């Protein structure tokens with residue numbers, strides 16, 4: 001049984017004190033729900049403060065990005081070692097906003113993925129098609145290209161630490177959620193690709209999150225799909241009540257029913 005994982009991507013929102021307040025509220029509501037893994041991903045400047053709040057809870061700290069080198073003359077970048085230093089366990093890699101606005105490619109995603117693993121961070125690798133690609137029936141081809149690009153040199157031993165977030169770009173921040181069938185179809189495709197890459201046993205261990213306008217209202221049906229093991233949540237993760245309801249939906253769909 002895969003342990004469900006719900007991550008909050010706060011994006012470029014919340015000053016340090018606002019981040020502290022939100023983390024305190026989320027910790028109070030679901031800070032000891034061990035059956036679901038909860039990850040909060042604040043901006044770099046709040047990692048340390050939020051990490052201190054989460055330290056005595058079951059909630060993990062995650063970053064929204066990293067640079068692959070451990071240190072050096074890379075002005076403005078943050079290394080995996082620095083993320084570990086402030087208590088991060090997870091890091092989001094290849095989010096579509098980074099691919100769209102900051103020129104990230106399958107190649108940079110691969111380098112970041114490998115660096116995260118090398119330095120003891122668990123990567124949440126984001127993949128997903130644009131609306132144009134979906135309408136041109138290219139969804140599976142895009143997913144295949146992104147998976148192959150990120151995981152070319154990855155081994156089955158790496159797979160155990162990996163989380164993949166399927167995030168259709170047309171659903172991110174738009175209020176247009178994929179239907180549960182669309183999400184399951186894409187997740188089943190990803191799982192099948194992982195079976196081909198490694199094995200059925202390894203693929204069965206890898207957690208696949210759905211991301212794209214997940215809310216307290218649609219979380220239960222999305223999470224009810226066989227291959228949806230959790231959610232990567234943007235907008236709704238900025239409200240403690242909404243985020244907690246999504247975590248509860250994961251808990252109920254994946255553990256109570258099990």
Ligand code: PEP
Pocket residue numbers: 009011095167171172173174175211212213214232233234235236
């Ligand atoms: C995200 O940022 O990964 C995301 C899915 O955002 P939203 O939930 O706001 O669509």
